[in-house]
Amino acid sequence: SQTIHQWPATLVQPVGSPLSLECTVEGTSNPNLYWYRQAAGRGLQLLFYSVGIGQISSEVPQNLSASRPQDRQFILSSKKLLLSDSGFYLCAGRRQSGISGANVLTFGAGSRLTVL
Amino acid sequence: AQSVSQHNHHVILSEAASLELGCNYSYGGTVNLFWYVQYPGQHLQLLLKYFSGDPLVKGIKGFEAEFIKSKFSFNLRKPSVQWSDTAEYFCAVNAPGTYKYIFGTGTRLKVLA
Numbered sequence: 001s002q003t004i005h006q007w008p009a010t011l012v013q014p015v016g017s018p019l020s021l022e023c024t025v026e027g028t029s030n031p032n033l034y035w036y037r038q039a040a041g042r043g044l045q046l047l048f049y050s051v052g053i054g055q056i057s058s059e060v061p062q063n064l065s066a067s068r069p070q071d072r073q074f075i076l077s078s079k080k081l082l083l084s085d086s087g088f089y090l091c092a093g094r095r096q097s098g099i100s101g102a103n104v105l106t107f108g109a110g111s112r113l114t115v116l
Numbered sequence: 117a118q119s120v121s122q123h124n125h126h127v128i129l130s131e132a133a134s135l136e137l138g139c140n141y142s143y144g145g146t147v148n149l150f151w152y153v154q155y156p157g158q159h160l161q162l163l164l165k166y167f168s169g170d171p172l173v174k175g176i177k178g179f180e181a182e183f184i185k186s187k188f189s190f191n192l193r194k195p196s197v198q199w200s201d202t203a204e205y206f207c208a209v210n211a212p213g214t215y216k217y218i219f220g221t222g223t224r225l226k227v228l229a
């Protein structure tokens with residue numbers, strides 16, 4: 001089965017500092033990968049998704065960027081954090097079609113970012 | 117563009133009460149539909165899914181959902197809730213063959229023992 005690992009689990013950063021959140025996938029190859037932000041009362045907001053190495057689609061214009069340097073690695077970054085970047089970030093993966101469990105998202109445990 | 121509405125933001129029930137959480141989506145074509153649950157301190161996990169076929173789908177822990185195409189709805193039900201069902205529930209939609217999964221704002225369910 002597919003497992004999504006995220007780290008760090010919690011992070012406290014000052015405004016203006018850089019950010020790097022990492023997501024790795026175990027148990028499948030060539031997955032589709034996603035970054036969501038979860039905010040109270042606002043549900044899960046899709047930030048980025050990737051269908052392969054180096055392929056990133058951005059859903060919401062913002063201070064964040066994403067990269068996929070390896071098949072099973074997905075990174076969420078910022079050069080200079082804003083207070084509004086605080087939140088709970090979730091990585092998710094989807095298996096390729098035709099594989100058991102395809103078309104279903106599997107989530108990691110999340111990374112809680114606090115910007116001070 | 118796809119969107120998902122969950123009208124109940126907070127629900128409080130006593131144990132053994134019946135549950136129905138509303139979910140409506142906005143999309144004119146074929147859809148895959150999902151309910152995810154997030155228990156306190158745990159990560160999101162799949163509760164049930166609908167791809168095609170029987171519009172009444174059964175998931176884990178006694179939950180079920182009914183897809184009513186004419187109403188663009190996929191409501192979640194459970195005949196008798198337990199204290200352990202206290203969690204946040206999210207409805208999601210995906211158009212087959214596409215990459216985006218759009219989630220609703222979630223419903224926080226609290227079950228009183």
